[in-house]
Amino acid sequence: MTAQRLVIVGSGPAGYTAAVYAARASLEPIVIAGSVTAGGELMNTTDVENFPGFPAGIQGPELMENMRQQAERFGATVIYDDVQELVLQPGAHKITTALGESYTAEAVILATGSAYRKLGLPNEDKLSGHGVSWCATCDGFFFKDKHIAVVGGGDSAMEEATFLTKFASKVSVIHRRQELRASQAMQDRAKADPKIEFILDSEISEIHGDDALTGVTVRNIVTGEESPLDVTGLFIAIGSDPRTELFADQLELRPDGYLKVDGRASLTNVEGVFAAGDLIDPVYRQAITAAGSGCSAAIDAEHYLSNR
Numbered sequence: 001m002t003a004q005r006l007v008i009v010g011s012g013p014a015g016y017t018a019a020v021y022a023a024r025a026s027l028e029p030i031v032i033a034g035s036v037t038a039g040g041e042l043m044n045t046t047d048v049e050n051f052p053g054f055p056a057g058i059q060g061p062e063l064m065e066n067m068r069q070q071a072e073r074f075g076a077t078v079i080y081d082d083v084q085e086l087v088l089q090p091g092a093h094k095i096t097t098a099l100g101e102s103y104t105a106e107a108v109i110l111a112t113g114s115a116y117r118k119l120g121l122p123n124e125d126k127l128s129g130h131g132v133s134w135c136a137t138c139d140g141f142f143f144k145d146k147h148i149a150v151v152g153g154g155d156s157a158m159e160e161a162t163f164l165t166k167f168a169s170k171v172s173v174i175h176r177r178q179e180l181r182a183s184q185a186m187q188d189r190a191k192a193d194p195k196i197e198f199i200l201d202s203e204i205s206e207i208h209g210d211d212a213l214t215g216v217t218v219r220n221i222v223t224g225e226e227s228p229l230d231v232t233g234l235f236i237a238i239g240s241d242p243r244t245e246l247f248a249d250q251l252e253l254r255p256d257g258y259l260k261v262d263g264r265a266s267l268t269n270v271e272g273v274f275a276a277g278d279l280i281d282p283v284y285r286q287a288i289t290a291a292g293s294g295c296s297a298a299i300d301a302e303h304y305l306s307n308r
């Protein structure tokens, strides 16, 4: 068991930005980055065009690699392991990892982000990796010249659909309402793409296939009419939920499931436990706002530690 001043759980823009600030404040933070999720959701993104400082855009994985290097340059230690258990006890919060390491920490910053939402349909899990996917950049390549469906009407769905046109012969975006939720710029880009069709006021009612996806049934929500759609790829882009399972029974959550913090600050209801990023943000959920809240959490943690 090693005793630390600060342990940061999570390595998206929130976790790494917290690490940069905390390391520069000489707190020598440990970042438990995740074994397969290190770098967070931006690792599954291609062009990031709205992160300030990159006028020509930057690839998501490159941005995260830069953040990691920046944190390490100032003395953060990044560990590619998963937190298995967290016992929050002021003064010495206890963290145990999947590889069997144990730490105590005077302060903890939680930046565990969010997890992709599922449709909740039979066959969805079974065919995951066999036609059903949550990551176009990871799996799009497998659908060269195929007809693909994307579910969702937000920025993620537009981004996935646009990206998938590189491979697919056709992309059908299925959205449950008439209006899209996505930003105007991303809607416009998708609507201008001749390979993308929109199936609106509709949802997927069934996912078909035994070993691999063979198609879906689409139900029009207004008329109730059902029709088959012969797709071999289904990309689900219907948002995400905060990843609170490690500490949901120890920290106060909001009614919508996000972790509750004290106003604009990052303090949770347990002394010495701070939070940042998508975990506390049901509204903005951008890389830049996550990075900003990681900065706030590190400053709050530093004030807390220097007052102890």
Ligand code: NAP
Pocket: 048, 049, 050, 117, 118, 119, 151, 152, 153, 154, 155, 156, 157, 159, 175, 176, 177, 180, 181, 182, 203, 237, 238, 239, 240, 283, 284, 285, 286
């Ligand atoms: P989102 O904005 O929450 O959109 C989720 C979409 O999925 C909505 O259109 C929603 O429909 C639909 N949906 C939710 N649950 C569903 C269900 N069970 N069945 C069918 N449809 C369902 O999520 P997101 O698109 O992942 O975006 C999350 C955040 O990341 C946003 O703030 C977004 O701006 C940001 N983002 C930004 C970029 C970028 O700027 N490059 C790229 C990706 C994401 P309704 O509209 O009817 O609610």
